Amino acid sequence: MYEKPKLTYSTLIKxxxxxxxxLQYKSGLFAASSKEVDTGYDKSWLRDNFYECLAFEVxxxxxxxxxxxxxxxxxxxxxxxxxDHAIKKKPQHKHEYIHARFHPETFDEFxxxxxxxxxxxxxxxxxxxxxxxxHHKRKVLKNADHIRIINKLVMYLDSIEYWCDEDSGMWxxxxxxxxSSVGACLAGLKKINTLPEIKVPQHMIDxxxxxxxxxxxxxxxxxxxxxxxxxLIFPYDIVTKRQRxxxxxxxxxxLLRKRGVVRYKNxxxxxxxxxxxxEEAEWCFGLSWLAIIYQRMGNLKKAEFFLExxxxxxxxxxxxxxxxxxxxxxxxNVPLGxxxxxxxxxxxxxxxxxxxxx
Numbered sequence: 001m002y003e004k005p006k007l008t009y010s011t012l013i014k015x016x017x018x019x020x021x022x023l024q025y026k027s028g029l030f031a032a033s034s035k036e037v038d039t040g041y042d043k044s045w046l047r048d049n050f051y052e053c054l055a056f057e058v059x060x061x062x063x064x065x066x067x068x069x070x071x072x073x074x075x076x077x078x079x080x081x082x083x084d085h086a087i088k089k090k091p092q093h094k095h096e097y098i099h100a101r102f103h104p105e106t107f108d109e110f111x112x113x114x115x116x117x118x119x120x121x122x123x124x125x126x127x128x129x130x131x132x133x134x135h136h137k138r139k140v141l142k143n144a145d146h147i148r149i150i151n152k153l154v155m156y157l158d159s160i161e162y163w164c165d166e167d168s169g170m171w172x173x174x175x176x177x178x179x180s181s182v183g184a185c186l187a188g189l190k191k192i193n194t195l196p197e198i199k200v201p202q203h204m205i206d207x208x209x210x211x212x213x214x215x216x217x218x219x220x221x222x223x224x225x226x227x228x229x230x231x232l233i234f235p236y237d238i239v240t241k242r243q244r245x246x247x248x249x250x251x252x253x254x255l256l257r258k259r260g261v262v263r264y265k266n267x268x269x270x271x272x273x274x275x276x277x278x279e280e281a282e283w284c285f286g287l288s289w290l291a292i293i294y295q296r297m298g299n300l301k302k303a304e305f306f307l308e309x310x311x312x313x314x315x316x317x318x319x320x321x322x323x324x325x326x327x328x329x330x331x332x333n334v335p336l337g338x339x340x341x342x343x344x345x346x347x348x349x350x351x352x353x354x355x356x357x358x
Contacts, residue, residue, distance in 0.1 A: 001071050009351040012311070013059075013344055014349050019318045020055055020340040024064070028071035029104040033321070033333040041333050044104040046072065046121040046171065050128055051338035054235065058348045062138055069132070069140050071179055072125060075107045076149045089154045098122060098156065115168030119160065120181040120231075122153055126188030127236060134194045144158075147197045151319040154192065157185055163204075163208070169220075170228040171263055180228035182208055187236035217246045219264070225250040226264045230289045234296065248293070251286075259323040261286025272325045279294040279325035284313040285339035291346040298349075319343050 023031045025044070030052040033041035049068055058066040076083065076098075091097050099109040099119035129150065132138040141147055162185040169178040180310065186208035193200040212232075216239065219226035229247045232239045239247065255262045260282030263269070270281035287310035294303035313319065318335025 006110075009347045013347050013351065016318065016340050016344050016347075017055065017059070019335050020052065020337060020344065023052070023335070023337045023340075024068075025104040027105050027107075028067035028069075029102070030068065030337050031104060032042070032194075032338075033336050037332060039333055041336075042104075043101055043110065044157075045101045047100060047118065047124055048125040048338050050121070052341045053128070053217070055341035055344035057132075057136070058345050062136070065132065066138060066140060069129065070142075071107075072176045073146050073149060075102055075344060076109050076153065077145055079109070080149060080152070083149070083152050084157050087152060087159045090159050090161070096158070115172030115175075117165075117167040117175060118163050118169065118181070119157070119165060119167045120170055120178070120184035120228075122157060123162075123181070123184030123186070123188035126150070126153060127184065129189075130188070130191030130194055130198075134191070141197070150192065150198055154189065154198065154204070154306045157189065158201065159203055161207075163207040170231070172267075173319075174222065176220045176222060177211070177215065178220050178228070179212060180219060180226065180231055182212050182215065183232040183236055183238045183343075186212060187232075187238040190238075201351075205297040216243050217250060223264050225254050227251065227255060227261050227283060227286050227289075228263070230286070230293065233355070234289065236292050248290075255286070256290075257282040258309075259328075260284045261290070270322055270324060270331050272327070281322040281324060281331070283333075283339075284310065284319055285336070287313065288339070288342035288346040292342065292349060295346070295349040303350060305344075307350055310343060310346065 005042055013153050025109060029044040030049050031042050032045055032048045035042045049072060053065050053068050085338050086096055093168030094117055097117045099116045100121040102108065133138050141150065163182055164177060166175040166177055168175055169181050189200050189204055192198050218224050219229055230251060233244050233247060251261065254265065257275040262280035266277055267280040268276035271279055273279035289307045291303045291306035291310060294306065315330060315334055319339040321333035321339060323330050
């Protein structure tokens with residue numbers, strides 16, 4: 001692990017862009033982690049690809065971004081029959097939902113029974129396509145097929161009634177209504193609705209807005225606070241100032257640790273305690289996430305604090321997914337693609353602030 005580095009932020013950006021680029025397949029999709037790991041993270045997740053592209057967006061590498069989103073649109077078109085079925089009749093079983101994980105070269109689904117109801121992943125893709133086209137003037141929607149499938153994704157979210165649909169959420173676990181999923185879909189619909197070719201019924205915005213208001217500041221009925229709530233602040237910017245401040249207060253007070261942020265209290269995933277209690281794994285990218293949020297709020301002192309903590313978690317192979325509680329031992333998912341990307345975004349924003357200040 002690095003000591004407090006003497007490397008400049010710009011040097012770190014270049015190093016970690018190289019690491020992240022190595023996770024991309026020829027198809028344009030990114031692996032979740034190293035292509036050689038045996039944890040299943042050599043596969044491609046929609047959500048991970050959304051976050052992995054954020055690093056290339058901030059540096060202006062639009063070729064990489066557009067290549068990835070072209071591949072994502074090909075996935076939806078390949079499985080259009082499934083989307084049509086879900087629009088015609090609300091899905092009753094998990095396998096009827098759009099999957100969140102695909103083979104990075106064939107674009108096939110993986111059919112294992114797992115937490116594949118992840119509505120936030122659809123919201124994330126709609127959000128960024130809307131943002132890329134509207135704000136960055138990128139020609140992501142290149143033909144009638146692309147316009148058609150995006151409109152169908154909107155109809156899909158209407159059919160499943162995303163505002164009250166129990167999904168597995170960002171962490172692919174218990175099915176319940178998650179604020180982070182509702183917020184992602186709401187943000188996606190609002191952003192894609194700015195495109196004249198896409199039609200979003202008003203009731204979808206209204207129902208999502210009310211549902212999110214009713215859920216917050218909780219993540220769900222069972223979870224008071226969750227790392228996933230940070231997504232509602234960045235990148236989605238879908239909460240009020242009061243809601244933002246409450247989420248940050250709860251995350252920092254209840255979930256912040258030395259080498260990361262735990263996802264939620266009593267998280268069993270890589271929990272060091274054999275009973276799965278009170279020794280939750282510390283997720284590194286939580287530190288980058290907090291740094292980005294405080295940078296955007298103009299609180300550079302706190303942003304630098306979290307970024308320096310984040311730098312202290314980096315290994316020679318890159319940013320790990322997590323560390324076992326109160327240890328210097330990462331799990332085997334190194335580098336984690338979206339952890340790399342959020343780290344690059346945090347470094348880039350801080351580097352820009354330093355340049356402007358000087």
